[in-house]
Amino acid sequence: MITVGKFLESIGKSYPKPDCDDGGISGQAFQDAGLPMVVACTCCEMTMVLTPDRPCDADGAIYCAACAGAA
Numbered sequence: 001m002i003t004v005g006k007f008l009e010s011i012g013k014s015y016p017k018p019d020c021d022d023g024g025i026s027g028q029a030f031q032d033a034g035l036p037m038v039v040a041c042t043c044c045e046m047t048m049v050l051t052p053d054r055p056c057d058a059d060g061a062i063y064c065a066a067c068a069g070a071a
Contacts, residue, residue: 001068005052007060015052043067 005015016029030037030050039050042061048054055068 001055004054
């Protein structure tokens, strides 16, 4: 498993940078980057917030911590 951040780098994209006064990332930043804010685990379909350190596979399929540990 790799991470979303590393996967995005491998395809020439990047995770949105914080752009809010509180250090968060706006919905507009995700939209501009062509990324969803909330994703579902490829395995169990649990929804979660997309983060650059979220586990994914070489094809970019995203996993929750429990399913990533089981893989």
